[in-house]
């Protein structure tokens with residue numbers, strides 16, 4: 001049996017998992033990232049969590065073939081370097097070089113959204129498929145594209161930024177500087193903003209009961225109030241689903257992957273969210289008359305996708 005370690009390097013936590021060749025996670029260990037900090041310090045913590053996870057799995061370090069890291073930001077995969085990750089404070093951080101020196105293992109590095117997409121492709125809803133696109137709903141929108149078993153991140157690692165496709169020209173200002181990006185509407189942050197705007201126009205809405213006040217609104221507030229038949233909340237979700245379906249239809253028109261996985265916190269709403277997105281997207285795509293089309297599904301692995309995907313970076317495309 002071969003064993004690999006996948007590390008999910010996040011802005012808040014560093015999680016390492018020992019994964020066997022059948023994509024099973026045997027043990028995990030974690031610590032706080034305490035970012036921003038110098039890459040030397042964060043890599044030292046990654047090496048420590050790696051050792052804890054290996055010990056927790058009851059293995060010797062010699063049993064581990066390699067370490068894969070999913071990191072936020074733009075990653076120069078060939079060099080194993082994080083070119084820029086603002087939330088970590090990394091600029092040109094030589095993660096491979098540092099972590100290899102600390103552990104004596106080969107180290108592979110890729111973007112965290114790519115690693116999550118790769119994990120879902122190998123062991124989650126993409127199992128057995130030839131292509132998958134993953135859209136992860138968080139503070140922003142993460143994108144990962146797997147084509148023919150390989151991660152496609154653009155010729156210089158700047159692609160797969162699905163959240164920054166414009167779905168409403170002249171719309172909300174996005175963090176990237178453009179207006180009307182999918183991220184500005186379909187991230188948790190975007191949904192919260194839409195919910196607040198609806199509350200301001202609807203003083204009697206149940207949204208106030210679930211949100212408490214404008215600061216108390218979360219990505220769940222609109223779902224909770226809509227469950228109780230609140231019209232303002234239902235209108236918020238209608239618009240949210242329309243916007244999301246627009247993005248999904250664009251992805252199908254561009255790539256028609258075998259599977260689109262929708263992950264992240266809000267995706268826990270499951271079929272209730274994904275069902276109407278699927279129905280609306282497949283109704284408008286160019287391939288709508290095709291007897292078989294993209295399967296649009298809630299992601300299956302949660303946070304484990306990033307660990308499994310990172311662990312398998314060493315045999316990507318094989």
Ligand SMILES: [Zn+2]
Nearest residue numbers: 164174176181
């Ligand atoms: Zn944008």
